[in-house]
Amino acid sequence: MSTAEQNRAAEGGRTPTGVARGLTQGATGTRGGIGESTLRPDGVLKVTGEFAYSSDLWHEDMLWGHTLRSTVAHARIVSIDTAEALATPGVYAVLTYDDLPTEVRHYGLEIRDTPVLAHGKVRHHGEPVALVAADHPETARRAAAKIRVVYEELPVVTDEASATAPGAVLVHEDRDDHHSGHVPHPNIVHRQPIVRGDADAAARRADVVVRGEYVFGMQDQAFLGPESGLAVPAEDGGVDLYVATQWLHSDLRQIAPVLGLPEKKVRMTLSGVGGAFGGREDLSMQIHGCLLALRTGKPVKIVYNRFESFFGHVHRHPAKLTYEHGATREGKLTHVRCRIVLDGGAYASSSPAVVGNAASLGVGPYVVDDVDIEALALYTNNPPCGAMRGFGAVQACFAYEAQMDKVAAELGMDPVEFRQRNAMEQGAVMPTGQVVDSPAPVAELLRRVKAMPLPPERQWETTEGADVRALPGGLSNTTHGEGVVRGIGYAVGIKNVGFSEGFDDYSTARVRIEAINGEAVATVHTAMAEVGQGGVTVHAQIARSELGVTQVTINPADTQVGSAGSTSASRQTYMTGGAVKNTCEAVREKVLAIGRRKFGTYHPAWATAELLLEDGHVVTDGGEKLAPIAEVLEDEAVDLELEFRHRPTQPFDLRTGQGNGHVQYSFAAHRAVVEVDTELGLVKVVELACAQDVGKALNPLSVAGQIQGGSTQGLGVAVMEEIVVDPVTAKVRNPSFTDYLIPTILDTPSMPLDILELADEHAPYGLRGIGEAPTLSSTPAVLAAIRQATGLELNRTPVRPEHLTGS
Amino acid sequence: MEFLRPATWQEAVAAKAEHPSAVPIAGGTDVMVEINFDHRRPEHLLDLGRIPELSEFDTDSGSGTVRLGASVPYSRIMEHLRTQAPGLALASHTVASPQIRNRGGVGGNLGTASPAGDAHPALLAGGAEVEAVSVRGTRLIPIDDFYVGVKRNALAPDELIRAVRLKTATGPQQFSKVGTRNAMVIAVCAFGIALHPEVRQVRTGIGSAAPTPIRARAAEEFLAAALEEAGLWESRAALPPAVARQFATLVSGAANPIDDVRGTASYRRHALGVMARRTLDWTWREYRGAERTESCA
Numbered sequence A: 001m002s003t004a005e006q007n008r009a010a011e012g013g014r015t016p017t018g019v020a021r022g023l024t025q026g027a028t029g030t031r032g033g034i035g036e037s038t039l040r041p042d043g044v045l046k047v048t049g050e051f052a053y054s055s056d057l058w059h060e061d062m063l064w065g066h067t068l069r070s071t072v073a074h075a076r077i078v079s080i081d082t083a084e085a086l087a088t089p090g091v092y093a094v095l096t097y098d099d100l101p102t103e104v105r106h107y108g109l110e111i112r113d114t115p116v117l118a119h120g121k122v123r124h125h126g127e128p129v130a131l132v133a134a135d136h137p138e139t140a141r142r143a144a145a146k147i148r149v150v151y152e153e154l155p156v157v158t159d160e161a162s163a164t165a166p167g168a169v170l171v172h173e174d175r176d177d178h179h180s181g182h183v184p185h186p187n188i189v190h191r192q193p194i195v196r197g198d199a200d201a202a203a204r205r206a207d208v209v210v211r212g213e214y215v216f217g218m219q220d221q222a223f224l225g226p227e228s229g230l231a232v233p234a235e236d237g238g239v240d241l242y243v244a245t246q247w248l249h250s251d252l253r254q255i256a257p258v259l260g261l262p263e264k265k266v267r268m269t270l271s272g273v274g275g276a277f278g279g280r281e282d283l284s285m286q287i288h289g290c291l292l293a294l295r296t297g298k299p300v301k302i303v304y305n306r307f308e309s310f311f312g313h314v315h316r317h318p319a320k321l322t323y324e325h326g327a328t329r330e331g332k333l334t335h336v337r338c339r340i341v342l343d344g345g346a347y348a349s350s351s352p353a354v355v356g357n358a359a360s361l362g363v364g365p366y367v368v369d370d371v372d373i374e375a376l377a378l379y380t381n382n383p384p385c386g387a388m389r390g391f392g393a394v395q396a397c398f399a400y401e402a403q404m405d406k407v408a409a410e411l412g413m414d415p416v417e418f419r420q421r422n423a424m425e426q427g428a429v430m431p432t433g434q435v436v437d438s439p440a441p442v443a444e445l446l447r448r449v450k451a452m453p454l455p456p457e458r459q460w461e462t463t464e465g466a467d468v469r470a471l472p473g474g475l476s477n478t479t480h481g482e483g484v485v486r487g488i489g490y491a492v493g494i495k496n497v498g499f500s501e502g503f504d505d506y507s508t509a510r511v512r513i514e515a516i517n518g519e520a521v522a523t524v525h526t527a528m529a530e531v532g533q534g535g536v537t538v539h540a541q542i543a544r545s546e547l548g549v550t551q552v553t554i555n556p557a558d559t560q561v562g563s564a565g566s567t568s569a570s571r572q573t574y575m576t577g578g579a580v581k582n583t584c585e586a587v588r589e590k591v592l593a594i595g596r597r598k599f600g601t602y603h604p605a606w607a608t609a610e611l612l613l614e615d616g617h618v619v620t621d622g623g624e625k626l627a628p629i630a631e632v633l634e635d636e637a638v639d640l641e642l643e644f645r646h647r648p649t650q651p652f653d654l655r656t657g658q659g660n661g662h663v664q665y666s667f668a669a670h671r672a673v674v675e676v677d678t679e680l681g682l683v684k685v686v687e688l689a690c691a692q693d694v695g696k697a698l699n700p701l702s703v704a705g706q707i708q709g710g711s712t713q714g715l716g717v718a719v720m721e722e723i724v725v726d727p728v729t730a731k732v733r734n735p736s737f738t739d740y741l742i743p744t745i746l747d748t749p750s751m752p753l754d755i756l757e758l759a760d761e762h763a764p765y766g767l768r769g770i771g772e773a774p775t776l777s778s779t780p781a782v783l784a785a786i787r788q789a790t791g792l793e794l795n796r797t798p799v800r801p802e803h804l805t806g807s
Numbered sequence B: 001m002e003f004l005r006p007a008t009w010q011e012a013v014a015a016k017a018e019h020p021s022a023v024p025i026a027g028g029t030d031v032m033v034e035i036n037f038d039h040r041r042p043e044h045l046l047d048l049g050r051i052p053e054l055s056e057f058d059t060d061s062g063s064g065t066v067r068l069g070a071s072v073p074y075s076r077i078m079e080h081l082r083t084q085a086p087g088l089a090l091a092s093h094t095v096a097s098p099q100i101r102n103r104g105g106v107g108g109n110l111g112t113a114s115p116a117g118d119a120h121p122a123l124l125a126g127g128a129e130v131e132a133v134s135v136r137g138t139r140l141i142p143i144d145d146f147y148v149g150v151k152r153n154a155l156a157p158d159e160l161i162r163a164v165r166l167k168t169a170t171g172p173q174q175f176s177k178v179g180t181r182n183a184m185v186i187a188v189c190a191f192g193i194a195l196h197p198e199v200r201q202v203r204t205g206i207g208s209a210a211p212t213p214i215r216a217r218a219a220e221e222f223l224a225a226a227l228e229e230a231g232l233w234e235s236r237a238a239l240p241p242a243v244a245r246q247f248a249t250l251v252s253g254a255a256n257p258i259d260d261v262r263g264t265a266s267y268r269r270h271a272l273g274v275m276a277r278r279t280l281d282w283t284w285r286e287y288r289g290a291e292r293t294e295s296c297a
C-alpha cells in the first residue's frame, strides 16, 4: 500500500476519539507472510506525526481531569479541604478517598495494596490524593493547587537497613496478602530462596573465590507518550474507556470493582500507545478518569505531562546485590551464593514476580550445580517499582556478569573463554531444577559476537582533524583525542519468556475469513496491546501464511474479545501470535470442510490430499489448485474465537525454590566497544554488537529493531539513566528529561547483529520471545568495557563521570 | 495573559516601558518551558518575533566588531560567525538539539542568565558588550557586569536587549562543555578561552560552576604574565607544561561549584582544570600555527 493509501485507510477509519477503527494491510509483490520483513502499518503515520496517540483523544464537551499528588513521601493526612477548589468557576468535580463509590478502594496487579486515592496516609512522593475535573486543563490544574492538604510527616524507610531495623515504621500495617505469611519482616513484600546442591561443600573445592557487591540504580521506562486516556460515560450507566495500556483485561479486572460496575459495562479500547516497556502494566489514570466521568456525566480526558509521568508509573527496581563465585583452576564454576535486595517502593506492583525472576535467573546462563540464592523485594517509601523490560533479570545480569569477569581475571583466563567453559546448553539444569529443553546456544552466541570485526582504532581521526562527534563528549568539544582509552567488554544473559510460576497464561484471538468482491480477506481481532513492538504487523503476516489471503484487517484491541494477556515478558508474538495461528488453523479446517462439502465430489484430492490455503486458493500439498477460497466461501463467513495456552508452569517452592517455573528461555550476548575520556570520565560507546537466538524471525526487520532498541535501553542505564531519590526525604530529584537523561542518536552506536534461528519445538513456528534479552547483557558489556579502559572496579550502574575520575 | 506583538523595535521598547513586567519572548525555548510547567504566569508576553533587525547580524571589518542581533538563532551563529566569533560558534554548537538551535539565541540566553547557559563562557572570554535599550536610551553593559546573581542580570525592568557586540576575534578561541551525554545536555560545567594577542591578554569564562557565569581572573593574569615574561607572544614557542598546569589549577580554583543531581562540586573543579589545560593547548597550538586543531563537527 502506498503512503497515501495508508494514511487514507487510517484516517477514514478513525473514530471521533481518534482511535483507528482498523488497520488494513495489504501486501504487494510478496506474500507478506511470516519470515518476511513486511512494514508496520503504523510506521509511516508515526514518523510523519499523524498517528493518533492517546494524548490526542478528543470528545465534544469533554472535561479535563487533573490529579493532585503528595508533596512528601510519608505522612499522615490530617485534613483535606476541597472547598476553594470546588468553588472555582469551571470546576465540575473534586474527588477524594471519601467520594469513592464502593467499598473496593484499592487495586494492584498481584496484591491490592494501592489506594485509588490516598486514605489517611501517603506512602511515597507523588501519590494521588485528589482529583479535579474542569472545563479546561489549566482550570483543573489551578483548582487542584487550591486543595489544602495538611500532612503530618512520618519517618521514611528507604533501604533494607532502615526498613528492617528494630522499630522501623511499617509501610503497610495490616498485611494479609498471600506473601505476608512467609516473609521475615512486614516491610518485605516477598522473598524467594533457591537452594540446590551444597554450596558450602562446593566452596571447599574452589581454587578461587571472588566476592562482590553491586548497586543498580533506578531506571525509568521513559516512554515518550505520557499516560493518557479518555473516559466517556455511557447511557447504560457504564463507561467507555480509551486508554494507552499494556493489558486491557488486567486493567478491567482492577477498574470495574472500584466503580461498582460489572466488567461488561466497562468497555475498554486501546488507544495509540507511545511506548510502554513495563511502565503501563500498572494502572495510572484509568480509574480516576472513569470516576470523574461517572460523577460528572461528561467525557473526561486525563493527560499527564512529563513531570507527572515520572510519578505516574512504576520504575525498574533499584537493587543491591551481593555475590560469591567459586571456580577451579581449570575454569569450572564450583558454586554461586548471592543475595539480591530489590527496592519495591511503597506499593507491591509486580515486585513478587520480579523477585521470582531475579532469584531463578540469578546465576545466569551457566551450569552451576551448587547454588544458594536469596532474592527479596522491600516495601519502602521510595517510588513504587514494578515491571520494566528485563524484569528482575536485568539487575542480576549486571552483577553476575561482573563476577564472571572478576573470576576470569583471578584465574588469568580470557573472560569469553571462561564463560564458554561454563555456558549452559540444551539439557542443562537450572538452579530451580528445571531442565532447559530447547536450544541454549550460549557459547555459540559468545563465539559469534567475539568473531565480529572490531571498529577501527582512533575512529575519530579524519583528514580534517578530530571528528568530535566520534569522541567522548561529542559536540561538547571536550577532547580531540586526549585521555581517550578504548575498552572492550563482553556479557551474556538469560531471560524467561511468558508469565511464570504457575500463572494461567493465555491469549485469545478471533479470526474471520470471508469473500469480499470475489477476494478472500481476513479480519483478526485480539485484545493485544500494540505498544510499538509490531504485533499488528506480525498478526497480519501469520494470517496471510495460514489462510493464504493477501488482505488482512487488524481490528482495534478492545475488551469485546477475550484477554490477550500482557504485552510484556517478551510474550506477545509467542502468545497472541500463537493464538492467531491457532485460530487461523481452526478457521482453515472449517474452510476446508466447506470446500469438501461443496466440491468434494469433483476432485479426489479433496478427500485424500493434505490441503493448504495459498494465494487465495485451496491447494494440495503437491501445489495443485483446487478452488479459489472466495468460491468456497461464497457468502458464508468463518468466524472463530479461541484461546491459546503455553505449557503450564509451576510455582517455586517457597523454601527451596525448586519447580518448573518458566516456559521458555531467551539468550543474547553483547560485545561493547567504548572509548573513555579517562581524565574527564566521559564515555562514548563506539559499537554494541549483539548475537541473539530468536528461534524463528517472524519479521526480521522487527527483530533487529527490538534487539537494537533493547540494547540501547541497556546502554542508557550503563552510562546515564537514573532516577535520583533523595535518601533523606525519599523525594525524586530529577523528574524531567532535563535531568533524567536517555540516549540520543549521538549516544547510540552502530549495532551489528548476528541473529540465530534455532527452533524451540514447543513454541509456535519455533519462535522465541526476543524483546527483553538484549536489554540484559548490554549493560554489563558496556560496564566491562569501561572497566577494561579504566582499570576501575565500578560496582555501580549507571556510571557517572565522577566515578571514573575519582573526584 | 495578554500577548503583545510589536511590529517594530520602537514599538517593542515602548511596550516594555509601558509594561515593565512584560516578559519578552524570542525563540521561546526558555519562556515556554517555564509557562508550560506553570513556573511563570506573566500578565504580558512581549513577542519579539516580528522585529526583523533582532535576527540580523553585522560584521564590520573596519571597526573590527560583530553586532549580533539578540534573536539570531544558534544555528546561524554556527554557520556564519565561525571566523569572527569562533568561541561563540563552538558554544552554539553545544546547545541542545538542531530544533532548539534553530529557535534559541543569545538574547534569550542572556535574558535567562542561567549559570548553565552555554553562551556565557564564550561571551565572557570574548569580552562582549550587551546593548540594552529603553525609551530612556541605549547603554552598553560590559559582559563582566551583566550577571548579577543566580538567574539575574543587569537589565532594568524597562530595558530590552537589542544586540550583543563582540570584537572580531584576533586570536584563537575555544569552548568546551562537560555533560553526561554526548548531545542535548545541560552543562555540568563549561569553559571558554580566548587569546587576544593584540592586547596581549587572555580571557576566560566558566559556566555552571558558580552562582553566575564568571571569569577566572587569577588564571588569566597568571597566563598573561607568563606569556609576557617568556616573550611567547612574539616567539610563538611551545607553552611550558608547568604554565599550563598552573593555569588549570587557577581555573579550578576560581570556580565555586555545588553538589547537585548533575554532578559533584569536586568533579566540576576537576573537570574545569582538565578543560582549561586542553583548551589552552588547542588555542596555543593554533596561535603557533603548528597544526589544525579546530574540530570539524
Ligand SMILES: Cc1cc2nc3c(=O)[nH]c(=O)nc-3n(C[C@H](O)[C@H](O)[C@H](O)COP(=O)(O)OP(=O)(O)OC[C@H]3O[C@@H](n4cnc5c(N)ncnc54)[C@H](O)[C@@H]3O)c2cc1C
Pocket (backbone or CB within 6 Å): B023, B024, B025, B026, B027, B028, B029, B030, B031, B032, B033, B048, B070, B071, B094, B095, B096, B097, B100, B103, B104, B105, B106, B107, B108, B109, B110, B111, B112, B116, B117, B118, B119, B159, B160, B161, B162, B184, B185, B186, B187
Ligand atoms: C530542550 C532544551 C534544551 C536546551 N539546551 C540548552 C543548552 O544545551 N544550553 C543552553 O545554554 N540552553 C539550553 N536551553 C535553554 C534555551 O534554549 C537557551 O537559553 C536559549 O538561548 C534561549 O533563547 P530563546 O530565544 O529561546 O529565549 P526565550 O525563551 O524567548 O527567552 C529567554 C529569556 O530571555 C528573555 N529575553 C529574550 N529575548 C530578550 C531580549 N531581546 N531582551 C530582553 N530579554 C529577552 C525572555 O524574557 C526570557 O526571560 C535548552 C532549552 C530546551 C527547551
